[in-house]
Amino acid sequence: MSDRIPRLEMTQMRVDLAAYLTPRVERLRYLGELFKCIGHAPDVTLHFMHFTDALKHALPDRLTELGALTVASYMENRYERNQHERLSVKLGFPCAWIAQVNQLDPSAATELSETELAAQRYALKALRTRGLDAQEEFDTLATLVTPAEAMAFVMLIGRYVTHAIAVNTLRLEPPVPSIFAGEP
Template identity: 65%
Template sequence: MSSRIPRLELQQMREDLRQYLTPRVERLKYLGELFKCAAHAPGVLLSFMRFTDELKDALPDRLTEVAVLTTASLMSNRYERNQHERLCIRLGYSADWIAEVERLQPEASQSMAPEEKAVQRYVIAAVETRGQKAQQEFAAVVEAFGPSHSMAIVMLVGRYITHALTVNTLELEPPVPSIFEDGFRGDGAPARNAR
């Protein structure tokens, strides 16, 4: 883990950022290390978080989670992947579905819907080719969802690439384990469906 960036606690952050993050910290019961580092650029972090909030409103949850889990898996971002696994469980998605998304093999998936597979195919092509050879996959997404959702998916992938670059550069450890490590089911019971 990089120690070159001092970690700021909530009370050390600029007032507007502290107010924005407080409800999240109270809900999650922890302040993620990414926030502790990025708080050194408070305006940038606030814009990033507002962008994240807009993206949450722009897409249905399942499409968001397919794109996020796929991007996090491709970018080796355990920090975000683990948090989104837990969010998926809270949203009622099965551990089997999560595992299939994270396998990055949409054609072999038994749990993913056809439109979810289309999103995953696009995300894989976009990340692996830096967007340079993803036009066919993107065309399928536009055909399935139209311009608004399609552009939101593109921007969502960019957001999670930014997160991964930050986490990987700083060598941040995930704030929570994978659901496949601790059996998290959201209700305190262990998961039945583990990888």
């Protein structure tokens, strides 16, 4: 874990950022270490959080969670994966669905809908090729969702890549364990 960035507590953050984060911290009962680090850039953090909130409103919960879990698993971001596993359970998604998303193998998935399979195929191809060779997969997804949802899903992938790069760079440990016993 990087110790080059001092960890901020809520009382040390800029007032507007602390106010924005307070409901999340009260709901989760902890201030995630990522926020303790990125709190040093309050304007960026607030925009990042507004972007995150907008994405949640732009997509159905299952596509949001599928995208978050897919990117977190692909990018080896246990910090975010573990949190989104728990959120998926809270939203009522079956553990078998969550496990299949985490496997990153849509060809073997039996719990995912046609749209979810297309979304995961696109996400994985976009990640592997940096978006340079994902047009076919994107076009398939775009035939199954609205244009607004297709573009929101593209942006969602980028949002979770950003999170993964920050967490992996700082080598942050997950604030909560995986819902699956024995997983790293």
